[in-house]
Amino acid sequence: MRSYHISRHNSFYAIGLSYKKADAEVRGKFSLDVPAIDRIMVQAKEQGVDGLLVISTCNRTELYGFAQHPFQLIKALCDETPGSVEEFQEVAYVFKNHDAISHMFKVGTGLDSQILGDFEIISQIKQGFYRAKKHEMANPFIERLCNAVIQASKRIKNETELSSGATSVAFASVKYILNHVSDIENKNILLFGTGKIGRNTCENLIKHSNNSHITLINRTRAKAEDIAGKFHLTVKDYGDLQTEIRKADILVVATGAQLPTVSKALIYSKKPLLILDLSVPKNVSDDVRELDNVTLVHLDQLSRITDDTLTKRKAFIPKAENIIEEVKKEFIKWLETRKFAPVINALKEKLNTMKAEEIDFHSKKISDFNQDQAEILSERIIQKITKQFANHLKSAEVDTADSLELIQKVFQLEIDSK
Structure with a gap:
């Protein structure tokens, strides 16, 4: 059984950047679409990485994976994006081993979201896991960790009100419109x-x-028609974008394009036009600000809108953190057991071999030797010895990698690493 473990030779890292230090422009440079994520997976696999999860949203891009050095993951990201290593390092964070595990729990449960309690991220983690599985990059560690984060997220949703009330980027944008536009x-x-x-x-x-009076335009018309049908709205073709912008008082841009799709050249508005850009990378060029009657507001400004809902949510942070700790503890327990189980099993086998040899030797040497009693006594001693070692390895103060190495050397253990 192969052991996916945290050790000094093969560490688990989380590398990435988020809204906290990187503005929308920088985040846009490191944004990944599905084909780019697939390319990163293929490359990493070729380089011997055996576990990797990639997530990219409007607020963050992150890679979680096993490497000898975090630069392997940083390079994998920078090779597939317009951003450079230098730009990444200015705003990046790198977490290792237990800190990386804690970070994923915090992200996946909405505690690290731009709007507290925004659970959109958990679907991104699920999608990231699906892609990892597809490329055979979801090893048992990644799979178990993702499941634990999903479990914590579900419990927080059910047991707290961290995501209560209508607060999201979409709600913030509507709130902005209601506060700034009269006669809506x-x-x-x-x-x-x-x-x-x-x-x-x-x-x-x-x-x-x-x-x-809401008109929808999407590159794929069928998707727009699907939504419009539910609310009896108008749908126009992508080719009508310029004409429709001319008629609009409010333009909301929420596309997934990698480059700006709306620029100054598209706008000939003689009346005030409010543009909300909810896309990362930015999908509205900054040059629209040069037009006198145009107001441009981006996602990052909207996300700063706080209200009573957020204040109420903050009260549930301690309860959410307790749930995370409970689920994380279970995961760490599984991890620790998985880490040293092969060595403990090999040690048990070695001691059983010694026991069999000794019982065989003494049964020939001692005339009234009681083999059954010797078996029971030896078995109990072996159980106690292996338990001592297991407790030692579970201890937080112990360098597990060093201890495992020493046990293997002392007892000359052969570990099955298949």
């Missing part, structure tokens, strides 16, 4: 892009503004 029910709203954020924004707009 009579304004023309154009929504460009109908992914998850676009869809949520659309639902929030209808719910909170009583506006039915």
Whole structure:
């Protein structure tokens, strides 16, 4: 049985960047679409990496994987994105072993989200795991860790109110519109892009503004029609984008494009136009700010909108952290057992061999030798010895890698590493 463990030879790292230090422009440089994630997986596999998970959202890009040095993972990311290693290192974080495990729990349970308690990230972790599995990069450690994070996330949703109330990027954008635009029910709203954020924004707009003058445009018309059908909205072709922008009072851009799709050249508005860019990388060029009647607001500004909902949510952080600790403890227990189980089993086998030899030797030498009693006594001693070693290896103060090495040397153990 192969042991995927945390050791000084093969460490588990989390490398990445997030909204905390990297603005939308920098995050955009390191954003990964599905084909790029697949290429990273293929490359890493060729280089001997045996466990890797990649997530890329509008707020963060992260790689979780096994490597001798975190630079292997950093290089894998930079090779597939326009961003350089130097740019990455200015805003990056690198977590190792237990810190990397803790970081994934924090991210996956919404405690590290730009809007506290935003659980969108857990679906990204599930997708990342699916891609890892597809490329045979989800080793038992990665699989168990992802399942533990998903379990913690479910429990926090069910047992706390960390995600209560309507607070998300989509809600924040609608709140911004309601606070800054008067006579909202009579304004023309154009929504460009109908992914998850676009869809949520659309639902929030209808719910909170009583506006039915909403037009949807998406590169794939069928997706826009699917959403429009639910709410009786208008759908226009991608080719009509410029014409529709001219008619709009509010433009919400929520596309997944890697380059800006809306620029100054597309806009000929003679009336005030509010543009909300909910995309990472940015999908609206900064040059639109040069137009007098255009106001451009980006996702990062919207995410700073805090309200009573967030204040209420903060009260549930300690409870969420307790749940994380419980689930994490179970995972660490599994990990520790997995780490030293092969050595303890090999030690038990070695001691059993010694026992058999000794019992055989003494049964020939001693005339009234009681083999059954000797078996029972020896077995109990072996159990106690192996338990002592297991307790020693579980101790937090112990360097497990060094101890395992020493046990193997002292007892000349051969570990099956298949």
